[in-house]
Amino acid sequence: MKKLMNLRPSRGTAIFLGLLPFLLIVILYVFASDARLAENPNDKLLPSMHSFVEAIDRMAFTESKRSGENLFVQDTVSSLQRLGLGVFISATLALLMGIPLGLIPYVRSGLSPFVAAFSMVPPMAILPILFIVFGMGEMAKVALIVIGVTPLMVRDLQQRVSEIPAEQLIKAQTLGGSTWTIVVRVILPQMLPRLFDAVRLTLGTAWIFLISAEAIAATEGLGYRIFLVRRYLSMDVILPYVAWITFLAFLFDYLLKKFTYKMFPWYTAGKENK
Amino acid sequence: MSLISIKNLWKEYGENIVLEKLNLEIQEGEFCTLVGPSGCGKSTFLKMILGQETPTRGTFLFEGKPFPQEPSVERGIVFQRYSVFSHLNVLENVMLGIELEKSKFLGKLFGAARKEAQKTAMEMLEAVGLASSAYKYPTELSGGMQQRLSIAQSLVKKPKVLLLDEPFGALDPGISADMHTLILDLWKKNNLTVIMVTHDLHEGFYLGTRLLVFDKVRHDPQAPDRYGAKITYDIPVGDNRKSVYKEIDKSIKREENDNEA
Numbered sequence: 085m086k087k088l089m090n091l092r093p094s095r096g097t098a099i100f101l102g103l104l105p106f107l108l109i110v111i112l113y114v115f116a117s118d119a120r121l122a123e124n125p126n127d128k129l130l131p132s133m134h135s136f137v138e139a140i141d142r143m144a145f146t147e148s149k150r151s152g153e154n155l156f157v158q159d160t161v162s163s164l165q166r167l168g169l170g171v172f173i174s175a176t177l178a179l180l181m182g183i184p185l186g187l188i189p190y191v192r193s194g195l196s197p198f199v200a201a202f203s204m205v206p207p208m209a210i211l212p213i214l215f216i217v218f219g220m221g222e223m224a225k226v227a228l229i230v231i232g233v234t235p236l237m238v239r240d241l242q243q244r245v246s247e248i249p250a251e252q253l254i255k256a257q258t259l260g261g262s263t264w265t266i267v268v269r270v271i272l273p274q275m276l277p278r279l280f281d282a283v284r285l286t287l288g289t290a291w292i293f294l295i296s297a298e299a300i301a302a303t304e305g306l307g308y309r310i311f312l313v314r315r316y317l318s319m320d321v322i323l324p325y326v327a328w329i330t331f332l333a334f335l336f337d338y339l340l341k342k343f344t345y346k347m348f349p350w351y352t353a354g355k356e357n358k
Numbered sequence: 359m360s361l362i363s364i365k366n367l368w369k370e371y372g373e374n375i376v377l378e379k380l381n382l383e384i385q386e387g388e389f390c391t392l393v394g395p396s397g398c399g400k401s402t403f404l405k406m407i408l409g410q411e412t413p414t415r416g417t418f419l420f421e422g423k424p425f426p427q428e429p430s431v432e433r434g435i436v437f438q439r440y441s442v443f444s445h446l447n448v449l450e451n452v453m454l455g456i457e458l459e460k461s462k463f464l465g466k467l468f469g470a471a472r473k474e475a476q477k478t479a480m481e482m483l484e485a486v487g488l489a490s491s492a493y494k495y496p497t498e499l500s501g502g503m504q505q506r507l508s509i510a511q512s513l514v515k516k517p518k519v520l521l522l523d524e525p526f527g528a529l530d531p532g533i534s535a536d537m538h539t540l541i542l543d544l545w546k547k548n549n550l551t552v553i554m555v556t557h558d559l560h561e562g563f564y565l566g567t568r569l570l571v572f573d574k575v576r577h578d579p580q581a582p583d584r585y586g587a588k589i590t591y592d593i594p595v596g597d598n599r600k601s602v603y604k605e606i607d608k609s610i611k612r613e614e615n616d617n618e619a
Binding site for chain 1: 410428429431433434435437439440442444445446447454455457458459461463464465466495496497508511512515517
């Protein structure tokens with residue numbers, strides 16, 4: 085008998101083991117829900133599977149009686165727009181700031197302490213300021229994501245730039261590169277896949293800020309809906325929404341990873357060797 | 359006029375004296391190998407020629423003019439590791455030197471100019487024996503092939519002096535012998551001036567035209583940083599006397615043992 089640490093599951097077993105916790109939690113839920121509903125059929129805390137199906141059908145597959153729109157689609161679209169725009173702006177800023185910060189000593193001396201201090205400001209604490217400055221519109225919500233996520237990405241990218249071996253930068257200079265051409269031909273191409281990695285890592289944080297901003301001031305959006313129906317204890321809507329958000333987060337992470345693998349074969353090849 | 363002319367050169371880091379009263383003339387076409395115990399300042403010396411470090415005082419001339427104080431195209435370099443660009447394939451790695459020179463804004467060539475650069479780069483790859491791997495990425499290459507690539511990258515710029523910083527130190531003995539043949543061959547064919555740092559005395563003794571040994575002459579056990587290294591041997595290679603080899607070997611080993619003790 086081998087030691088436990090040397091035993092490896094077969095592929096089939098690995099898939100089964102991976103699914104097991106999900107399965108267990110569903111079974112556990114169904115039992116708990118049945119038990120509560122047997123005692124009080126009007127219980128709202130753990131709705132039955134049947135009421136989930138009804139809620140999903142009502143939110144996602146029928147038009148709203150009041151506005152004639154599909155609420156679920158509308159919520160998803162507006163949330164994703166905010167998230168996408170926020171993350172896109174953050175990533176662009178990260179490139180524009182992270183590369184000079186990592187490469188140019190003068191920029192680092194001038195801006196590094198500021199960026200370090202700024203990244204310590206809790207973004208939620210300045211949300212009221214954003215609402216005052218940008219009003220209740222889309223701007224404030226996008227700005228919260230940008231303010232929350234950009235410092236993380238900038239510092240990550242700055243770190244990655246400074247990790248480029250000095251040998252490479254010297255070599256590039258002996259090949260006739262100027263500061264600018266070295267940025268364009270050596271640093272930027274090496275930073276792009278790392279930027280996608282940074283986006284993947286900060287996406288979770290971006291979701292937090294998105295949902296927080298929507299919870300406080302919005303007229304549609306996934307976060308808005310969850311906090312709206314909370315007033316009616318509508319667990320049958322909240323739980324599917326949470327599952328959907330989780331799925332979206334997982335999907336984006338997966339797609340970004342696949343995209344990075346496809347676009348930058350040299351990057352992932354190097355990683356596997358490590 | 360000498361290519362490199364050094365008179366009474368000192369290098370200090372605060373209290374720590376690395377090199378003292380160095381005098382040296384290097385002519386065009388020479389192949390100098392630098393050996394010495396670790397910490398003797400041979401790498402610092404190479405860095406000064408490269409422009410990565412500046413001397414504390416003394417005369418330090420390149421073609422009769424003061425050395426440029428940052429790395430530039432006159433001086434090519436091959437490090438022990440990390441001197442190829444992982445995001446470019448082998449051919450692009452060699453083309454980069456041509457592109458950076460010709461395209462000042464984008465650092466990239468297109469159309470006919472690109473074709474021309476590809477052709478030059480391909481010829482260079484053939485010279486170092488990498489033509490069949492032109493479309494591989496550096497991570498797919500062995501250590502020896504990466505060093506071949508790094509040499510090709512530098513040579514495409516036709517540098518006035520090629521600096522090699524322990525370039526074969528991380529390679530297997532067999533591969534390193536192949537690399538010796540390659541570098542000697544390239545040196546003869548292209549009229550290069552080469553300065554190579556190595557920790558392998560055997561390599562230094564048999565490669566090139568001139569062997570320079572860096573070592574501390576004076577030694578104060580209470581203050582090991584008080585005295586810097588000097589050039590203790592400056593002999594033309596071809597002087598293959600066993601006795602000289604043993605003598606230098608002994609002096610370097612003694613120094614290293616002292617350092618470890």
